[in-house]
Amino acid sequence: MSRAALTPAQQEAVDLLTESGFAVLRAASLNRLRERARVAEALHAGEVEHLQRVQAWGERGYQEQQGLRDRIDDLVEFALRHGATIDDLAAFNEHLRQRRQSEQPEQEGRYR
Numbered sequence: 001m002s003r004a005a006l007t008p009a010q011q012e013a014v015d016l017l018t019e020s021g022f023a024v025l026r027a028a029s030l031n032r033l034r035e036r037a038r039v040a041e042a043l044h045a046g047e048v049e050h051l052q053r054v055q056a057w058g059e060r061g062y063q064e065q066q067g068l069r070d071r072i073d074d075l076v077e078f079a080l081r082h083g084a085t086i087d088d089l090a091a092f093n094e095h096l097r098q099r100r101q102s103e104q105p106e107q108e109g110r111y112r
Contacts, residue, residue, distance in 0.1 A: 076089060
């Protein structure tokens with residue numbers, strides 16, 4: 001239905017509303033606009049949920065890393081209390097590094 005199909009009274013109402021700064025939309029245009037808003041809200045909700053999942057994943061990783069650091073601190077303290085020296089720990093660390101390096105294939109790229 002084009003604008004020309006409006007009755008004179010309808011056209012007068014549209015003109016008055018337009019002059020007053022209002023936007024006049026047909027039902028189909030209004031429905032499309034509402035549907036776009038619903039889609040945008042759904043996309044936003046999905047993004048928020050994804051962000052929450054990523055944050056939770058990062059927090060779990062941080063907690064695991066912190067737990068490993070605490071465990072390493074306990075092991076080093078135990079070793080030192082039972083006679084290990086810093087040189088002994090350094091040699092053990094070097095041995096572990098070489099073993100890990102020999103077990104892993106050569107990696108290329110940024111993340112090694």
